[in-house]
Amino acid sequence: MKKIKKKKFAKLAAVNVLVASQLLLAACSNQNEQASGNSEVYDPESKVEVNWTAILHTASPPTDVVLKEIEEATNATIQFNWVPDASKEERITAALASGELSDMVSLTMLTNSSVRQSLKSGMFWDVEKYLDDYDNLKLISEDIRTSASIDGKLYGVPFQKDIARSGLLIRKDWLDNLGLKVPTTLDELYEVARAFTQDDPDGNGKDDTVGFGDRSDLRYSSFKTLSSYFGTPNGWAVDENGKFTPEFTTQAYKDTMNFSRKLYENGYLDQDFAVTAKTDQQQKFAQGKTGIYTGLVDIKNLKTMAQGVQDEMEIVPVNKIKSPDGEYHIWSENSGVGGLMAFPKSEVKTEAELKRLLQFVNDLIDEEVFMLMTGGIEGTHYELDENGAFKILDDDLWQKDVQPFSSSRPSEITHSLKDSDPSKQLVNELIKENAEFADLDPTVPLDSQTANERGTELQKIIIDATIKYIMGEIDEKGFDAEVEKWKNSGGDAMTKEYEEAYKKAQN
Template sequence: MKRKGIKTAVLFLCCALLLTACGGGQSTGEEAGSYDENAKATITWLNILHTASPPTDTILNKIEEKTNTDIQFSWIPDASKEERINTALASNSLADVVTLTILDNSSVRNALKSGMFWEVGPYLDEFPNLAKIPEDTRKSASIGGKLYGVPFQKDLARNGITIRKDWLDKLGLELPKTTDDLMAVAKAFTEQDPDGNGVADTTGFVDRNDLIYGAFKTLGSYFGVPNNWKVSEDGKMTPEFETQEYIDTMNFMKNLFDNGYINKDFAVTAKTDQQQKFAQGKAGIYVGALFDSKNLLNMAKGIQDNMELEIVNNITTTGNESDRAIWAANNGIGGLIAFPRSEVKDEAELKRILKFINDLMDEDVYALMTYGIEGTHYTVDADNATTITDTDLWQQEVQPFSSTRPKEFGYDIHDADPLKQKSDKLIKENAKHAVLNPAYSLDSETYTTQGSELQKIMTDATYKYILGESSLEDFKASVQTWRDSGGNRMIEEYEAAYKEVHS
């Protein structure tokens, strides 16, 4: 296996130095197929960092020991990932392994389609963990029917509702089962002084400036909105905002806003501020990832010590189980672990790196990257439930690796926290009702080049309608603007791509 140089102690360098370091190695000239897959391998990895600072070597050393590798990470801060990845692709200055999380980025998509990265679909079944990647996941992560990396596997549908159970109990209310119930609870939480302080200072919902990961898209699922696109039996595609269900969702949100059942500044509220408001007792309904409930309760300690939370994932307009639906974020794909042909020179080298990715999916390695070292970072009971014992140390040494895990679910080891256990259970249950985006793996040049610009037209129009700044006629005029500005072309391209894949 080629060597890439001495492991650097300084992980944050300027972009030019980082990219030069990643691309500096040369092949040893071994013939394809002659590499010993059981030999210790040196593997470089251009990876995304989602924490304030990179990890120490404590967990890295353990991972290297278990995977028989020397791993040389070059970390790119999440905030600058798009610019840095674009630069790396343009200069072909990469690493053996490259984390690609922005698959709708035009540079990334074009690089994948150009053959810059290995197609790995034909090799996955040679490795026990990789072979278990579901066919639907492989298809969703493919471009033009080809899989150019190992997909990061995330839970299909993580969202639902976190609600103040203590407020429900105080007001004599049941957990909501329908959207009408939810509206009634929001009204009561706003008007009936659920915190008992004699001041009208609470709202039902607290939301943020995000139509996707905030409340809107999850509420849309409850009303039956398709996940981005609706496909007819003959392959005709309709954008979600042209459905009646989307309008119903806007009307629900507009009702919340008009009556003061949601924070008036939700359209400009950041996620951290949203969560702080909930933790401070300003509202009783939070829509987002179900596992946020644990964090919200922890944030409330010392502020709202009497807070009791419940989580809900079965809201419908009718109350019927058969009508349950929840959108699947990126079809459960968190991006690709990709392997550039410029760095991974032959099939034998590719297979050795795929073995490494396969080994990262073993339960003991997953435990390392999620919880750390038993006795140092966490304890575990007879039921394989873990409790973090040193949060500061865990955040420093373990947390940065969480986004590097190729798979985030399906393991026996689990969190001991009751809310986290319940959220895991409900997220697993959500998968049965998950609604996929039928266009996720399809190719549209217009989407690649104009997707963000076109989406802004409809995002702005949606907010304006909810906030009472425009009429339904104005909203429909914006839809026409979207069509005239490239939407019609996008629809044609997606329909052609859909036909090609399903013919």
Template sequence: MKKPTVSKLASVGLASMLLLAGCSDSSKTSNNSGDGEKDNGKTEISWLNILHTASPPTDTIINELEKKTNTEIKFSWIPDASKEERINTALASDSLADIVTLTILENSSVRNSLKSGMFWNIEDYLDEFPNLKAIPEEMLKSASTEGKLYGVPFQKDLARNGVVLRKDWLDKLGLEVPKTTEELMEVAKAFTENDPDGNGKNDTTGFMDRSDLIYGVFKTVSSYYGTPNTWEVDSKGEFVPEFETDGYIKTMDYMKKLYDNGWINKDFAVTAKIDQQQNFAQGKGGIYVGALFDAKNLETMAAGIQDNMELALVNDMTSESNSERAIWSGGNGIGGLLAFPRSEVKDEQELKKLLKFVNDLIDTENYTLMTYGIEGTHYKLNDEGAYEIINQDLWQQEVQPFASSRPNETGYNLKDPNPIKAEADEKIAENAEYAVMNPAVPLESPTFTTQGSELQKIITDATYQYILGDISLADFKKAVKNWNDQGGKTIKEEYEEAYKATN
């Protein structure tokens, strides 16, 4: 395993230099035994990783991880905002590291590099490592490319979304927590028309949404109507896109009724997420649909503005046309891959050392370290056994940057001291049983890779136009035909062929 010429506290600038210059064998030091292991028995590991914070972490947590995993780790950080460009450059120039974090698996350069054999196929080695062996088979399948697993998948919660409501508004209006889409619409009406904040003004609305058909109201409500998650495979093995199903049409009708009656913010189609959340926190709306853990952020934003705000979380909603619980899964729980390039990892011996390192990172002790930090320094266990941050600034500087580096984020049952966050965690875990997968996630469609985003715009635009009353259902179906004619039909056929080849 090559040792890149960067320090533990690699700056963003040095990460850029690494991508341009590559990792040179000349950087190996005399105490390196030649197989990635130093004379002291520690394994040297270089990791090209994504940074989601403003600056890289200090060495505090890295030093602890090194002790616990018997390694010496050299991080090279790529800013999240430029990750696609930087990873593309690294792949094209073969300027990589022992471990490469790949998060945009649908990127054509990433997919082509995986298919080309640039990275190790690790599926035959997982059984040797208990934490890797425990990764669910469905998740491994979703993380595969053309039936082969070219890295350890980042394991995320299968389904995070649900409904967040103003419980104090429900109580004031004498309403129960809704359990169906019909009841939810009645609540939206009441929150809009019945002065739930009691200020005598007509200044509230039901739903507070944003311009996002995936992470906003639309896709989650669509789950409640039984709509497939992006694609479904019918009894003939044919691929059907979600917008060609009855559930999708019913969701559009639902949203259109909300819009026509003013029970959703009129500007939802052009509202940014931060504005949506701020409007909710300011008491302008009473229903928020999105990730359930957003409830904690909404409470924080409302401090000093809506101090009496009380929230209810709902994850078991159904509809009159679909009595079965269902919630769409984002990426089938896959947040990317930890991949091992053959140019850096020369043989099975080196690969197994890296796999052991990733396996060790999944241990509860190391997950806790990368999530909360060091007990007594960054956090304490309160009387309820919850992990309470005691130095927020230090935690943000030394611990928070590692949040996106954890190979697994599920199943640890570590209690959050914030009650609404703890409840959200529980309901997100419950969602897993009802998660609806996207069968196309592990499949290859060259047409989708090159034209998918452009074609999706046809459907997105037509969906908004229908909801806003600018086009009829017949016009929407014309847009779907246009999607098929311009390449959608080919995407279906390519997915069908890929599906048959891997199932």
């Protein structure tokens, strides 16, 4: 990865022995400034150069227009090393293995075994004891800190997100064209998928639409959300005796597979989902090829992408599909933790450097910088109307200058905006409502050595088997055989380790 010259903090002068001794005495008197045998002094006002490996969720990196404003507001020079979301697993794990890291690394895959191993190895600073020294970082809740920790250590500043953001986006104009109501049950949702595929919802007289658009990532595709609607536990279930059960051994998971398989067999689910990336899934929806999209937060982006292509598009967000048990369920993404902004000890060598970088992250949470990373420059990219509602002035300009920064905001919950787009404002409200019936993954704050070493490899067994089942390439016996393979390859050991960690945490 491209390196930039490190910011050099004040060094002990050796020209004058007396001056050097006085500086050393002053530095040693402050216990908080001791780190790695180096007694540099942390200066929060100093300009800092930051080399940041961040995840890119858009097709192109941002221009420098807003970046310059962010740099001025944080007193920093920032060099982003952008990693496309589609290749983040390969790129991040390779960087961790090689040790070619930046001052700050966005680690968004906390369940990835390579990431967890690297965190546990001591490669990154434990920042827990420093957070309360900063006005924004000290507001990070104990629940989020706990969920982001491994063995009680917090190896980076948590990305703070809403606890559960999933749901469906459905073409409202297509529903109206076909005389259908917004679905509230799984049966109604299936009927919408069928009608969107077979009943010419766009009225062009062609057989060119599909109900569910989808992508290869089971976690953020329709499957995980559908599994919530069927009442599948989020990752694992734990009973009153502390016994852990993996989600894919439950009947609800199999019911979800059967539902998805039926959608696929009948053509109501994108036939190319297994090889479709997120950006392609978005394009298909924006171009009017699919009518159901999973992911509430993408509503404004999809509407923007559809401009000039599907100007008649209307989207209705849906966060409640009643489960067979009569209740509402939705899975939580890592209990409101979107990953960590981690600081490698190989690059951040002293406590003083760490503290200055933590000040930088703290400054990113300030409302001024939040608005820059969210909306851009007021009057150029956005405006606030007389009711204080947020409105983008130029979508194309906003996408080029601003949008790529949004996924790197340290907190999406510290500040809130009222959106001038009623549908986006509704999405914001539905996401808040999701917290009332969100299902948490009980293993998020727990550690398993097997999961750290082979978790990704084991997970791939189930992911591949699930996709093959949906596509009709294996039957239930074949899927059960893959579950047994998972158990024998380390799954049983992982289960036992989680149970032991859970018991320890309860005591």
